[in-house]
Amino acid sequence: MSTDTPATAPTLADLTARTGLTVLDHLERGAAVPVLDGLQAQGDLLIVPLHLVADEVALSGGAAGSGPRWTPVPAEGLELLRSAAGGNPHTLAAAPGTCRWTPDVHDRHRLALGVLAATAPAYLLHPEHGGSGLAPGTYAVRRQREAALRHAWRDDRARWSPGESRLVAD
């Protein structure tokens, strides 16, 4: 019996018990959270294997060119983003010592919050969206954008304007 690789994926209930995080009670807590190695979306966040965006997202140096600063993901989880109203965080959780996170990235589209590297399944949890399971690997976490409006000079009328955008905060 291996303890590292559970025979079945944990359920939302297992994950909330493990991390102490909560999800809203209308989500199906008994459903297994599939652990996938591909692209996943959780509301306004996207988890994308780094190699799929290798041309656009790169790890960058921290202070004094010392390379990216990695933070170990603690047992209680690491908040990556909160909603516009300040609640409902997207939280990264993993077994201690198996996942690390860095915000030191360059993204050509300026959408990446950071990069995570996991050696065991890691989970992204959200009170309204539930859980996403990530197979071991390296992923960029990106925010969503929408086209922004431009106000013409002395013009109360905002216009759609391609080429400008703003981040979505749900």
Next chain:
Amino acid sequence: MTGRRGAENPDTESLSLLRRAAAIRDEWLAHGLSTEPADRPAAEAAISALYRLVDRPPPRFVWADSPGSALYPGSPLRRAEPTLAYLNAPDAVKGADPPVHVRLADLWSGMRSRLDRAVALRLRTPQGAPRPPATLPAVPPERALRDGVGIGAMIDVTVRHSLTVSLRDAVRAPLLTEFAACSPRPLADAFRGQHDAFQVGPYDAWNRLGLASYPAWAQGLLDLWSATARSCGWWWPGEEVCVVAERTAALHSEPMPDAVHGEVRLHHDGGPAVLYRDGWGAHVLNGARVPAWVLTNPTPERIAAEANVEVRRAAIERIGWDAYIDAAGLSLVAAAPDPGNPGSELRLYDMPESPVAVPGARTGPGPTGRVLVVVNGSLERDGTRRRYGLPVPGSLDDPVDAAGWTYGLSRDVYARLARRT
């Protein structure tokens, strides 16, 4: 491996200064957002002292329930108007004895130049230190300190920038717009009482943190202006009469998205987000000022006639994208199954330009925008899935391409989406 190289921890003295600065900022933010009745004796005392400093006897005070009462015939401000000469003749004749509001404005700017000079020393980037990036207000403060940003620049964004965003841009600006929108003619400058807190608060913070000291005359003036910010709303100083408005009576705010320095914006979907005691105020949704109809009676007809796209969007979200698209008859460009979201479709629509011509607009018609209507991957409490519209560039014709664009991905990469929750 963390923390070995480069990543120095910010020193505890800097962290402690920053925490104290944030506490002082929050005090001033609370004054700016206060819904207590005005402290009339304190306001009258401070304004009288300011009059004396510009060689004018203390005025008679006329209190109004809101700035909006300036707009109603017979209101206290209208009745006092004949005594506020500058309201009728905003451009003072050159060479004439300056009216009291001009003298007060001079007093204010003289004080500010002196205080700015004292603070400037603290804002200078130390030699050899990196210049703070333009994005500094969005960088979490501990990270910025660790990256070597000077404590002076950090206090500046923590206090001055944050208060400016919250009080000038988020609260005062929509009220000024509302005021201008209702007013048949421009009214001369007022001083803004509680909504001037973003200007006096930073000087107070530098002083209380022990990082700047001011000559007694400048400190004395700062105390008087600070007293008005702590005690009343907008005020119009006239010869012999000063009209002072009450503070706000109700105010609904929410944290600004992604704020790291406590910035707030107005938001209330059940009525005016900011309201005065006589019912004057402004409707604001997620920081955007909207006309009252957006909350009380949004209809596709009104949306179609609305010139401001932000207002249209807020109104559409009130009635729901599905209802709006049906009612307004938006034309579908294309639809496609949503990768990773079984049973849901991505639908791309043309967003019509508003038919209203805007006088004085200098630009020609912009490119037609498109809106991608998407379906949430997770259920709402009521068991439905929320649908919402995301504006996308008009150059995109393919719904999957458009969905990819929202995450900075090509169509082909987005098509590999395995799961959406």
